[in-house]
Amino acid sequence: MKSDLSKLVELQKTDSRIRELKENVETAKDRRAELEAEFETHASSIREVQNKKSNAESRKSELENSIEESKASLERANRNLTTAQDQKQYEAAMREIDSLNKQITKHETEILEQMEIIDETQGVLDERSEEVANLDSDWEEKQSGFEKILRSEKRELKKLESERASVFEGIAPQLAAIYNRLITRSRDGLAVAEVVEGACSACFMSLRKQMIVLLRTTDEIYTCESCARILYIDTEEKSEASA
Numbered sequence: 001m002k003s004d005l006s007k008l009v010e011l012q013k014t015d016s017r018i019r020e021l022k023e024n025v026e027t028a029k030d031r032r033a034e035l036e037a038e039f040e041t042h043a044s045s046i047r048e049v050q051n052k053k054s055n056a057e058s059r060k061s062e063l064e065n066s067i068e069e070s071k072a073s074l075e076r077a078n079r080n081l082t083t084a085q086d087q088k089q090y091e092a093a094m095r096e097i098d099s100l101n102k103q104i105t106k107h108e109t110e111i112l113e114q115m116e117i118i119d120e121t122q123g124v125l126d127e128r129s130e131e132v133a134n135l136d137s138d139w140e141e142k143q144s145g146f147e148k149i150l151r152s153e154k155r156e157l158k159k160l161e162s163e164r165a166s167v168f169e170g171i172a173p174q175l176a177a178i179y180n181r182l183i184t185r186s187r188d189g190l191a192v193a194e195v196v197e198g199a200c201s202a203c204f205m206s207l208r209k210q211m212i213v214l215l216r217t218t219d220e221i222y223t224c225e226s227c228a229r230i231l232y233i234d235t236e237e238k239s240e241a242s243a
């Protein structure tokens, strides 16, 4: 049969895990938001390039249309020039031709600029093509991984919470009361502390040698003189010591 001490150790392990799982479940919403923000930062650097390229493309076709229109006007102006009746009409047609030609040249220059942007951004997208292609699937994978862990943690929490009662049942009422008092009082949720390298792992106080001997050789309940937590030494360590 298990000693009270080992039952308490088991209970503490269960409670610590419950505490950890509860915190994970409670912070899931924030952690999910963090994950999304992290992904957005990553995705936005690619989206920025994609947007820049598509803006340049639509500006380019806008300019091309405008050049088409200018060329149609230019034909009209050239006709007006040949059919001019007087100096005034002739000059007006010349001015229009001049201004249309300037506009066409200006738009052609801007088209070259937009083409440079398109080439540049396409180059970046080609370089990062794998990243671009995997953007959505990576995100889905990341997200479903997160939800999968969360679901399994919720399941484990439910299971441990129902098991906890049976672990608790086997412990003497007096000890159970001490355990409960300690665990509700401590900020880290520890009522039972392992002895590590001769010190209480909860408050780091070095223990007297005599205490360590008692902990190694018996299953009695001893508490830390500093923080009052119930102490135990890992069984493997215990057997090593007695071997």
Ligand SMILES: [Zn+2]
Binding pocket: 193, 200, 201, 202, 203, 204, 205, 224, 225, 226, 227, 228, 229
């Ligand atoms: Zn202590």
